[in-house]
Amino acid sequence: MRAMILVLLLPISAMAAPRPVTGLLTKGSNLPARIPLQVRAPGDSDHAVILQDQDGQPVISGYLRGGEVLRLLVPPGRHRLVVAAGQPEDWQGTDRLFGEDTHALDMPLTFRIEGNRRIGHSIVLTYSDGSLSITDHQNRTICQIADWDIERRVQIAPGGTVLRWLDPQLETRSRPCD
Structure with a gap:
């Protein structure tokens, strides 16, 4: 009987991935990451924040635990921001994100350097009408x-x-x- 319960639980535990801390997940670009991105989100779910290039390849990604603030330095360029949200226990890793129940947001953002200014973004995520949206979006600039x-x-x-x-x-x- 014990063996059957163990076998039944094995596929479920094999799918689960450890919940990351708020911060950098992966960096897929060779460009230096020096331009700021700040993301705030409500505390009722976790978020995977992914920047992709024009071909859909990941440039950099981070994990945001609900209620915390994610601060990343990202490479310059026009990137597509993809945010996936879900419950912490549903996290399945960087490939499957939060599985079937993933809520996603897709938006283009430009990160650039002008003279001594590194111009990035600060966004606040919220849920409205059951979908993920950005309620506040401001430039985040660092002067050198x-x-x-x-x-x-x-x-x-x-x-x-x-x-x-x-x-x-x-x-x-x-x-x-x-």
Whole structure:
């Protein structure tokens, strides 16, 4: 009797995948990921956030546990945002997502760099009339700022001559900007 119960439970447990933490799932692009994407969602379900290229190939993906905030840095380009939602216990991995009960949203987004600005997106997901939708969509911009750190150097040459010069070091830092 025990063997029959174990055999019956085996296919169900084989389909389930461990629930990921909020964060990066996969990165399929060789481009550097430096442009921000922020996603907020209600706490009653989990979400898989996938950016695809024009051919439908995954560029980068993340997992968002309900009620948390997903922050990803993504590669530049025009990507198709695909969001799948479902119950945490229904998660079946990156290929099957939440299985048969997956609610999906499909939307194009452009991530770009203009001068010292990395322009991405911040979105808020909600459910209305039983379907997944975006209720708030704003640009999320990070400015890259260059700072010179100048150090004064002094060295005495073999003949006793004092040499003085400035040694500049260029450093960059990032901050959110409008």
